[in-house]
Amino acid sequence: MATIKFQHVFKVYPNGYTALKDLSLEIEDGEFLVFVGPSGCGKSTALRLLAGLEEISAGKLMIGDRIVNDNTPQQRNVAMVFQNYALYPHMSVRQNLEFPLRMMQLPKHQRQARIQEAAERLGLVDLLDRKPKQLSGGQRQRVAMGRAIVRDPAVFLMDEPLSNLDAKMRSQIRTDITMLQRRMGTTTVYVTHDQVEAMTMGDRVAVMRAGELQQVAPPQDLYDHPANIFVASFMGSPAMNLFRTRLQKLESGTFMINMGDRPLIVNSSTVNRYQNLEHYYDQPLLAGLRPEAFFLPDANTPVDQCVQVEVISLEALGHELLIYAKAPATLTIEDNQAVSITNNRDDPDEQMSSVLIARVPSSRNIHPDTRLSLGVDTSKLYFFAVDGKAIE
Amino acid sequence: MNDLNSTQWMSKQSNQQWFRKIASYLLLTFIAFLFIAPILFMIVGSLKPDELVLSQASTLKAFIPQQTSLQNYRDVFERVKFERFFFNSLFINSTIVLLGLIVNSLAGYAFARLRWRGRSLLLLIVIALMILPFEAIAVPLFFQFTFLGLRNTYTAQIVPFIANAFSIYLFYTFFADLPKELEEAARVDGASPFQTFVEIIVPVSKPVFATVAILTFLSEWRSFLWALMITIDEKVRPLPLAIATFQTLPPIQWGDIMSFGVMMVAPILVVFLLFQKWFVKGVASTGTKG
Numbered sequence: 184m185a186t187i188k189f190q191h192v193f194k195v196y197p198n199g200y201t202a203l204k205d206l207s208l209e210i211e212d213g214e215f216l217v218f219v220g221p222s223g224c225g226k227s228t229a230l231r232l233l234a235g236l237e238e239i240s241a242g243k244l245m246i247g248d249r250i251v252n253d254n255t256p257q258q259r260n261v262a263m264v265f266q267n268y269a270l271y272p273h274m275s276v277r278q279n280l281e282f283p284l285r286m287m288q289l290p291k292h293q294r295q296a297r298i299q300e301a302a303e304r305l306g307l308v309d310l311l312d313r314k315p316k317q318l319s320g321g322q323r324q325r326v327a328m329g330r331a332i333v334r335d336p337a338v339f340l341m342d343e344p345l346s347n348l349d350a351k352m353r354s355q356i357r358t359d360i361t362m363l364q365r366r367m368g369t370t371t372v373y374v375t376h377d378q379v380e381a382m383t384m385g386d387r388v389a390v391m392r393a394g395e396l397q398q399v400a401p402p403q404d405l406y407d408h409p410a411n412i413f414v415a416s417f418m419g420s421p422a423m424n425l426f427r428t429r430l431q432k433l434e435s436g437t438f439m440i441n442m443g444d445r446p447l448i449v450n451s452s453t454v455n456r457y458q459n460l461e462h463y464y465d466q467p468l469l470a471g472l473r474p475e476a477f478f479l480p481d482a483n484t485p486v487d488q489c490v491q492v493e494v495i496s497l498e499a500l501g502h503e504l505l506i507y508a509k510a511p512a513t514l515t516i517e518d519n520q521a522v523s524i525t526n527n528r529d530d531p532d533e534q535m536s537s538v539l540i541a542r543v544p545s546s547r548n549i550h551p552d553t554r555l556s557l558g559v560d561t562s563k564l565y566f567f568a569v570d571g572k573a574i575e
Numbered sequence: 576m577n578d579l580n581s582t583q584w585m586s587k588q589s590n591q592q593w594f595r596k597i598a599s600y601l602l603l604t605f606i607a608f609l610f611i612a613p614i615l616f617m618i619v620g621s622l623k624p625d626e627l628v629l630s631q632a633s634t635l636k637a638f639i640p641q642q643t644s645l646q647n648y649r650d651v652f653e654r655v656k657f658e659r660f661f662f663n664s665l666f667i668n669s670t671i672v673l674l675g676l677i678v679n680s681l682a683g684y685a686f687a688r689l690r691w692r693g694r695s696l697l698l699l700i701v702i703a704l705m706i707l708p709f710e711a712i713a714v715p716l717f718f719q720f721t722f723l724g725l726r727n728t729y730t731a732q733i734v735p736f737i738a739n740a741f742s743i744y745l746f747y748t749f750f751a752d753l754p755k756e757l758e759e760a761a762r763v764d765g766a767s768p769f770q771t772f773v774e775i776i777v778p779v780s781k782p783v784f785a786t787v788a789i790l791t792f793l794s795e796w797r798s799f800l801w802a803l804m805i806t807i808d809e810k811v812r813p814l815p816l817a818i819a820t821f822q823t824l825p826p827i828q829w830g831d832i833m834s835f836g837v838m839m840v841a842p843i844l845v846v847f848l849l850f851q852k853w854f855v856k857g858v859a860s861t862g863t864k865g
Contacts, residue, residue, distance in 0.1 A: 236759050257765035269756035273778040282774070286765035330764070340763075 185247040185260075185337040185370055186212045187233065192242035194228050194394075202228040204394040206242070213368045215361070216399075217385030219375055220417070225394040226374045227342055233372060234263050234340050246337060257286070262331035263340040267347060268323045270315040276302075276326050277311040283334045301333040304363070321352045328360070332367065339364070339371040345380065357384060378418055382406070390414050412571045415471050421505065421540040423471045423565070430454075430566070432464050439487075440470060442559070443510075448487045450562040457566060459575050468574070471565035474505065477541035480558035489556045492539060496551050503542055506549065506557075510539035612638070614840075621647050621834035628829045647834035654831065655817055656809060657838070664796065664813040665842070667732045672791050674737045676784055682738070683746025684772055688758065698747070704740040710800065717804050727807045736795055742787045749783035750776065785853035792846050814839050 187210040194203035203225045210216045218226035231237045232244060235256035244251055251259050262283070270279050280301060284294040302308045305325045315323055324344060331339055344360070345353045361384050364371050375381055381388045382402040389399040390413070398410035402418075409415035409423075416422040428440045430449070438449040454460055480489050492508035541557055549555060566574045615638050620628045622643040631637045651657050685691070686698050716735055725731040753776070761771040777784070799815040806812045818839060821832050847854070 234759075234763055236762065256763040261763065263760070263763045265756045265760060267754065267756055269754070269760035271757065271760075271775055271779075282761075282766075283764035286770070330760075334764075 186210060186245075187338065187370060187372070188243070188245040189229070190243040190245070192229075192232065192244055193240045194225070194232060194237065195240040202394055203232070206396055208389060208396060208399060210370060210372065213370055215364050215371045215373065215384060215386045217373045217375060217381045217388045218391055219378060219381035219388055220391035220397075222376060223393075224391040226376075226389075226391045228394075229391070230263075230340050230342055230372060230374045233259075233338070234261055235259050259338075260334075260336050261338040261340055262334050262336040263342065264327045264331050264344045266343040268315075268327040268344075270323060270326055270330075272315050275312050275314055276307060276318070276329075279315070279326055280307075280311075280329050280333050283330060287334065297333050297335075301329045304332070305329050320348050321356060324348060324352075324356055325359075328363070332363070332369075337370065339369050341371065341373045343375055344373075345375070346377070360384065378420060382418070388418075390417060392417075408573070409565070410573050412469060412471065412567050412573075415565060415567070415573075419473055421474050421542070423473050424510065424539050425469055425471045425567075426510065427467060427569075428470045429467055430460070430464055430470075440564075442470075442490050445490050446487060447490070447559055447561060448485070449564060453562050453564050457574050460566060463566070463568070463574060467569055469567040469569060469571070471567065472559065473563060474540045474542035476560045476563035477506075477543060478558040478560060479543050479546060480556055484558045488561065489558050492541075492555055492557055494549060494551050494553055494555050495538065497549060499545060502545060504545045504549065506541040506543060506555070508539045508541065508555065508557075510537055617833050617836045617840075620830060621837045623647075623830060625828050625830040628833065647828075647830040648838070650828065650831045651835050651838070655820065657817070657835070659809060660812060660814045660817040661838070663729075663811055664815075667729060667813055668792055668795050670729075670733050671736045671795050672788050674733070675739055675742060675791050676788060678737050679739055679742035679787065680746045680777070680780075680784065681772070682743045684750050684776065686743070686747045687750035689768075701740050701743055705744065713800060713804060716801075720805060726805055727811055729811055731805045732802060732811065732813070735801070736791075736798075739791065742791060745783055745787055745790075746780075749780060753779065782853045785850040789847060789850050789854050793843060796843055 187208075189206045189208040192203060192206045193201070195201045206225075206229060218229055220226050228237065232239050233246075235251070235254060235258075239252050246259055246261070256263075271282065274282065277298060280298045281294055284297060289297070298311075299308075302311055305328060307322075307325055307329055310318060310322060310326070315326065318326065324347075327344065331341075341360075345356055348356065357380060373380075373384060382405075385402055387399055388402050388405055390397040390405065392413050398405060398414045400408070405414060405418050409418065412423075412425055416425065426442060428442065431439045433439055436451075438451060438454050439446050440449055441447070492506075492510065495507045495509055497507070498505040543557075568574055619638055619640050622640055622645070623631075624642055624644070624646070627641060628637075682701075686694065686701075720726060720731045720735075757775055757779070758771050761775045766774060797815055798813075799819070802813050802816055803819075806816070809817070818832065818835050821827070821835060
């Protein structure tokens with residue numbers, strides 16, 4: 184059991200590439216923290232520094248009350264689950280589980296007891312004498328977990344442990360890992376690029392981008408109160424729709440924004456959520472709408488709560504329908520400096536940011552290449568300054 | 576009309592294919608025979624009386640056993656101390672192979688995985704050494720061992736061949752391709768670099784160990800020049816020198832030479848059969864031929 188502290192940690196590679204910039208983060212004892220971000224964001228680097236597989240360039244790293252900067256992985260008492268499991272191919276499952284215990288120089292009867300316990304916990308008892316290549320992907324994953332828990336380490340480190348599994352297996356093992364972690368109460372650091380894993384597994388989620396920590400918060404807080412447009416568009420699938428606009432206060436006391444050439448009356452409760460919004464009246468700013476903020480209007484929906492869009496394509500998911508439409512005023516890639524925050528070359532979704540995505544209940548009356556009126560629930564509007572930071 | 580034409584065309588086609596197949600099999604059989612002929616000649620010859628070996632040498636009868644006996648084998652043991660030479664060869668070679676596996680694999684691992692100053696330069700030098708033929712350094716080496724007072728010893732026949740640039744290179748390429756995660760997992764599990772090497776790397780690297788063992792054994796088993804230079808008497812001399820004495824000491828008895836040859840080749844076959852499962856894998860995975 185242990186707390187983990189990153190204090191102004193940097194990682195610079197010999198070729199000058201800075202993989203991690205000034206990371207400061209505290210992870211509580213027993214917490215399940217998820218690092219999430221696009222590839223190359225530094226999340227795996229943070230994990231490898233923690234494991235002791237890479238050296239820290241600057242800063243301080245603490246596990247418990249010890250500074251572990253110069254400690255070997257063994258001295259740190261951490262266990263790691265690798266993306267490709269890294270099972271020892273020449274050893275049986277039993278020998279794989281036994282290996283870390285032998286390295287700890289535990290006496291034989293204790294090793295046997297621990298292996299038995301871990302095997303029962305993970306349902307590996309019948310597989311103990313098999314070699315890794317005789318196991319399915321899910322079974323291999325469980326053996327990798329077993330090799331980690333058998334040591335009873337202070338910290339679990341997991342590097343995208345589910346990315347080699349099929350979707351069904353992934354969601355099952357996701358639950359298994361979460362439950363196992365709850366029961367054992369071991370501090371866990373989990374790296375993934377999958378935001379569903381981040382949202383469902385972590386007590387807190389740390390969003391990384393280009394070596395910098397963007398925000399760390401419980402999953403729902405990240406979703407509800409993203410600190411900047413990167414977090415806003417990274418968390419949530421499909422991503423948040425962002426567009427440039429101005430917020431105007433009309434003489435009647437109501438608020439209005441433009442979405443393209445269409446004025447939208449903004450719910451005053453939305454405006455009141457922000458303390459500093461008045462500084463931005465009549466200033467350019469960025470507005471965000473999640474796909475679920477749109478709805479199919481009925482006869483009673485006021486015209487100033489609707490936008491006209493041109494439907495490009497549809498994804499019918501059974502219980503809901505995703506509408507991809509030509510946006511009246513969405514951010515485009517070459518738009519401005521704010522975009523450089525969202526612009527992530529690895530994510531094709533973001534390359535299409537001139538497309539508006541709406542999520543509505545399934546409907547058979549919508550067709551591609553037609554014009555469509557979409558209602559906008561302005562109580563679900565987000566406001567960001569032009570530099571991409573959330574307005575408070 | 577059209578149909579008829581196409582049927583004719585097809586049967587012509589299949590005739591051609593059939594002919595081509597026969598021709599290629601004949602050619603392959605002939606080539607295979609060319610390769611196996613000397614070995615067959617040796618084995619059959621070793622079982623024949625001397626006069627038959629010579630008189631039939633230029634006919635196909637050379638490959639047909641006649642008046643077979645093991646007399647030639649008995650002669651070999653009577654004329655020279657075969658068992659002494661055999662032991663010398665076996666001892667020298669096994670030691671070279673065994674120590675070579677340890678030294679060269681550790682060197683290859685250091686090149687592939689450890690980070691140290693001068694690594695790239697040294698690797699380049701090791702690779703460059705592969706093109707240096709042994710004959711080029713034979714004379715300086717001779718002076719060196721004479722100076723050290725090690726002439727006519729096993730040591731002189733073993734030490735120069737333990738470290739081998741080609742073996743190091745084979746190990747290096749194999750280790751460099753191993754997934755890093757295995758070693759990282761072992762490190763996190765608490766293994767030292769040496770434990771990682773012994774417990775994880777060596778067991779998963781059987782193919783390359785087998786490949787290096789066989790290639791080393793093959794090339795050293797037949798090495799002749801150095802042994803001739805550095806040894807004086809039969810106490811430490813290996814098999815290739817002994818078979819040479821058969822050809823220089825009159826009367827030249829070809830049957831004896833043949834049976835000697837058979838007995839000399841046999842161990843290589845045994846070694847190859849023992850390791851061939853991994854050997855084939857190893858040669859395929861390193862992409863290099865011996």
